Amino acid sequence: MDPSFPTLILDHVSKSFGDFKAVSDLSLQVRPGRVFGLIGPNGAGKTTTIRMIVNITAPDTGTIKLFGKSMTTALQDRIGYLPEERGLYRKMKVGEQLRFFAELKDLPGREADKRIDAWLKKLDLTSWKDKRAKDLSKGMQQKIQFIASVIHEPDLLILDEPFSGLDPLSVDLMKETILDQKTSGKTIILSTHQMEIAERLCDDICMINKSRKVLDGQLRELRRSFAQNVVALRVEGADGLLNDPEVITNVRQNGDDTEVLLTADASPQVLLKRLVDANVKIAKFELVEPTLHDIFVAKVKESA
Amino acid sequence: MKKFFAVVKREYIQRVRTKFFVVATILFPLVIVGFTVVPAYMIGRKTGGPTRLGIVDQTGLMYARVAREVNGDEDRPQPQPTVPTMTPPGPAGARDRAQQMAKMVKADYALERVDLNGRTLDEVKKSLDVRVTSRDLDGYLILPPDLVKGGQPEFHARNTADLITKEQLQRAISQAVRSQRMVDNGIDEKKLKELSKPVQLKATGAAGEESKGEGGFFLVFGIGMLIYMSVLLYGQVVLGAVIEEKETRIAEILFSSMRSFPLMMGKLIGVSLVALTQLVIWAVTFVAVSAWAAGSSFSMPPIPLVWFVYFAIFFLMGFFIYATVYAVVGSMVTTTQEGGQLAMPVVLFLIAALFVSFNIIRSPNSPLAFWASMFPFFAPITMLVRVVTETPPLWQVLLSLGIGIATAVGLIWLASRIYRVGMLMTGKKATLPEVMRWIRQS
Numbered sequence A: 001m002d003p004s005f006p007t008l009i010l011d012h013v014s015k016s017f018g019d020f021k022a023v024s025d026l027s028l029q030v031r032p033g034r035v036f037g038l039i040g041p042n043g044a045g046k047t048t049t050i051r052m053i054v055n056i057t058a059p060d061t062g063t064i065k066l067f068g069k070s071m072t073t074a075l076q077d078r079i080g081y082l083p084e085e086r087g088l089y090r091k092m093k094v095g096e097q098l099r100f101f102a103e104l105k106d107l108p109g110r111e112a113d114k115r116i117d118a119w120l121k122k123l124d125l126t127s128w129k130d131k132r133a134k135d136l137s138k139g140m141q142q143k144i145q146f147i148a149s150v151i152h153e154p155d156l157l158i159l160d161e162p163f164s165g166l167d168p169l170s171v172d173l174m175k176e177t178i179l180d181q182k183t184s185g186k187t188i189i190l191s192t193h194q195m196e197i198a199e200r201l202c203d204d205i206c207m208i209n210k211s212r213k214v215l216d217g218q219l220r221e222l223r224r225s226f227a228q229n230v231v232a233l234r235v236e237g238a239d240g241l242l243n244d245p246e247v248i249t250n251v252r253q254n255g256d257d258t259e260v261l262l263t264a265d266a267s268p269q270v271l272l273k274r275l276v277d278a279n280v281k282i283a284k285f286e287l288v289e290p291t292l293h294d295i296f297v298a299k300v301k302e303s304a
Numbered sequence B: 001m002k003k004f005f006a007v008v009k010r011e012y013i014q015r016v017r018t019k020f021f022v023v024a025t026i027l028f029p030l031v032i033v034g035f036t037v038v039p040a041y042m043i044g045r046k047t048g049g050p051t052r053l054g055i056v057d058q059t060g061l062m063y064a065r066v067a068r069e070v071n072g073d074e075d076r077p078q079p080q081p082t083v084p085t086m087t088p089p090g091p092a093g094a095r096d097r098a099q100q101m102a103k104m105v106k107a108d109y110a111l112e113r114v115d116l117n118g119r120t121l122d123e124v125k126k127s128l129d130v131r132v133t134s135r136d137l138d139g140y141l142i143l144p145p146d147l148v149k150g151g152q153p154e155f156h157a158r159n160t161a162d163l164i165t166k167e168q169l170q171r172a173i174s175q176a177v178r179s180q181r182m183v184d185n186g187i188d189e190k191k192l193k194e195l196s197k198p199v200q201l202k203a204t205g206a207a208g209e210e211s212k213g214e215g216g217f218f219l220v221f222g223i224g225m226l227i228y229m230s231v232l233l234y235g236q237v238v239l240g241a242v243i244e245e246k247e248t249r250i251a252e253i254l255f256s257s258m259r260s261f262p263l264m265m266g267k268l269i270g271v272s273l274v275a276l277t278q279l280v281i282w283a284v285t286f287v288a289v290s291a292w293a294a295g296s297s298f299s300m301p302p303i304p305l306v307w308f309v310y311f312a313i314f315f316l317m318g319f320f321i322y323a324t325v326y327a328v329v330g331s332m333v334t335t336t337q338e339g340g341q342l343a344m345p346v347v348l349f350l351i352a353a354l355f356v357s358f359n360i361i362r363s364p365n366s367p368l369a370f371w372a373s374m375f376p377f378f379a380p381i382t383m384l385v386r387v388v389t390e391t392p393p394l395w396q397v398l399l400s401l402g403i404g405i406a407t408a409v410g411l412i413w414l415a416s417r418i419y420r421v422g423m424l425m426t427g428k429k430a431t432l433p434e435v436m437r438w439i440r441q442s
Helices: A046-053 A094-104 A109-122 A140-151 A166-183 A193-203 A219-225 A268-277 A292-303 B002-016 B019-044 B065-072 B091-106 B120-131 B165-185 B189-195 B211-250 B250-257 B260-297 B305-332 B336-362 B367-374 B378-390 B394-424 B431-441
Strands: A008-017 A022-030 A035-039 A063-067 A077-081 A155-162 A186-191 A204-209 A212-218 A232-234 A248-254 A256-261 A281-287 B049-057 B107-116 B137-143 B156-159
Touching: A008 A046, A008 A281, A022 A063, A022 A204, A022 A212, A035 A046, A035 A166, A035 A193, A046 A063, A046 A155, A046 A186, A063 A212, A094 A140, A094 B250, A109 A140, A109 A292, A140 A155, A155 B002, A166 A186, A166 A193, A204 A219, A204 A292, A204 B211, A219 A292, A232 A268, A232 B305, A268 A281, A268 B250, A268 B394, B002 B211, B002 B260, B019 B156, B019 B260, B049 B065, B065 B137, B065 B165, B107 B156, B107 B250, B120 B137, B120 B156, B156 B165, B165 B189, B211 B250, B211 B305, B211 B336, B211 B378, B211 B394, B250 B260, B250 B305, B250 B394, B260 B305, B260 B394, B305 B336, B305 B378, B305 B394, B336 B367, B336 B378, B367 B378, B367 B394, B378 B394
Parallel strands: A035 A186, A035 A204, A077 A155, A155 A186, B049 B107, B049 B137
Antiparallel strands: A008 A022, A008 A063, A204 A212, A232 A256, A232 A281, A248 A256, B137 B156
């Protein structure tokens, strides 16, 4: 298959539940081998979108193509899905449980056993294999659920809020594991409302709000196009300088930093020169890239 | 198909391995034994030796006769201990049962003839009352002088609630009085014995074969109770199995891997296999224990083999139909408690089927019988009633089976739809209009 051919294409997809529009007219493309972030606040329609992709519900209108084909049960086996609402059979042993999920994805038992052992070792859970799920901590359960979603080595991995409820160490481990999957050529869809995480992991993103797409594209380009003339400063004795309306339109305090928004034609160099000329003591001078959060807020305001 | 078997396997293995399953499998037969054998044994074996009775015979000639009847007349055939028939509950039923018990329980009395010896009856009563209170006697009978002419005998006892003793005494006195009246009317004692030989009715079917009706009757009620009990026992398990993924929020993973119909079907069959495993264990135990208890005299009741085939088929059908009802209910609710209440009215169908079959036994070819045996919720019992009474044409049996299977499959399909949509609607209990919409929607 053409490596640039999108793994997943959503074409004008809509879904309503009664009077409630969950997803309206959503189109997007997910390219192979990349981490695609589906981003938006709670209730934006992320989970409904994912459920349509994994064939739990069908869209009211629009089409979904996976690997160039319409959805079938066989295609379902090529997807790995970690739902946001997670659960395990409480009284079932971890090993048996994973094997059951592998069987549901049509993975032969012997192969499954081998992979289960490898994964448990990788995530440091080998000694828990014969324990019942209810005896595991929440974080451990989450790791087991993650294993269940990747055990059949799916080509497309869909993770819905994979970091919620994890301690910092586990978050790092999970990030690492996700990037491993990417390195081995898998396509990953990451749905989250935590923008900072998406920022660090995603290659492409699609932002949705109130059932509609707000914007999508390559993360790096989006940030560039949204770049504003903002400089974060930590300086002493520059009070007068920051009030010059020729250069600076707005000043706000962000923790220890002072963030200044420059006028459209002023460059950071001009500001820096002025500060140096005025003999101001500079501890920090940094061009601020817009965060996803900033972009999201700006876009939502724009469309409102 | 592989996924379907994965579900069946999981449901089966996870359940059979639970402590609950093991304990229930062992405990249930013990409980049944406890509730049937032990009370019968206890009542049958009045503890503390024979019942000691004093008999005041004012007629002067009845004592010997009554005494003979009370402790059983060796010349007359002992009443066969029959299987107790079903009796309706309530006081009348209880009396019937006591009568039956009285027939079955072996009489064991130590009798004592009390003569008036010139005392008045009241004096004798008083002295006997003293002996009863001091536990020297368990009770006493007073046979009035006009007993044979319709006088009423009196029975005084410490324990007047002992229905069995009362019943046995009444029977014995009646028998004695009847014999005495005949002798009084000039019938010779020896002749009397010949004349009162009881008749055994031998029922024969139309084809001349010996009737097996009675065995069939018990078979039908047996299966009715069996379906009823297993539905009550395992309906809850089916309900729990269907709700499990909702409660543990696993449903989403399952639905992203397989369709809901094979999932539902797999669950139902997995649980049913658990039920059958348990029932087979119980059945084998039961047969083994009764064979052992009966010793060499053990023989199968006279029931044709083909009935066992029908029995098995209709039991399975009945079990599946009612189990699917629980699956449908399970798909609508979020907790097992809610589900139990919702499923209850449907179980009433089963009881209704038992009542309808009373009528069918008497007229197995009536239109009522036909339609009742086509209605899938009645068919497991009503069709079986017809099979053992007047076997209907094969096409009717097959049609009834077909309708039953179609109903079960249809219900599972329905359950799987409701389940899938309901799962997406985040765990609240569904109202009926909502459910209807879901069915159309998915």
